[in-house]
Amino acid sequence: MNATLGMAALLLTGACTSALADETTLRLKDGAEAVTVRAYCSICHSIDYVQMNAPFMKRAQWDAEVHKMVKVMGAPVPDDEVAKIIDYLTRNYGVE
Numbered sequence: 001m002n003a004t005l006g007m008a009a010l011l012l013t014g015a016c017t018s019a020l021a022d023e024t025t026l027r028l029k030d031g032a033e034a035v036t037v038r039a040y041c042s043i044c045h046s047i048d049y050v051q052m053n054a055p056f057m058k059r060a061q062w063d064a065e066v067h068k069m070v071k072v073m074g075a076p077v078p079d080d081e082v083a084k085i086i087d088y089l090t091r092n093y094g095v096e
């Protein structure tokens with residue numbers, strides 16, 4: 001009994017450690033822009049900032065958020081990718 005519990009705890013600890021250490025375990029929803037979003041939006045912070053904010057973001061807010069990342073934070077997103085990223089985020093992580 002105790003040995004079984006011990007095994008389970010060990011396995012859980014292992015799972016948590018690798019989830020924290022490996023950014024790629026955070027999956028973005030499929031879409032042509034998922035690669036773009038991962039590339040540009042995980043330079044400064046974890047991509048889970050996107051997922052954390054998803055439940056209450058409308059298009060206008062994603063629009064403002066992406067522009068803020070570019071203009072205020074200095075995210076190196078090319079102009080022609082900005083709209084695509086906003087579309088992707090609204091479609092997959094928005095409330096509209």
Ligand code: HEC
Pocket residue numbers: 037040041042043044045049050053065066069073074075076077085
């Ligand atoms: C140049 C660095 C940088 C890049 C690149 C970047 N961000 Fe951020 N982002 C930040 C900083 C700094 C914060 C604020 C962190 C804090 O307040 O704890 C932030 C915070 C956020 C937040 C939390 C809400 C907020 O406004 O604080 C979201 C959502 C977010 N970023 C989304 C994105 C998306 C989407 C992209 C890709 C288009 C992106 N970020 C790229 C620097 C960056």
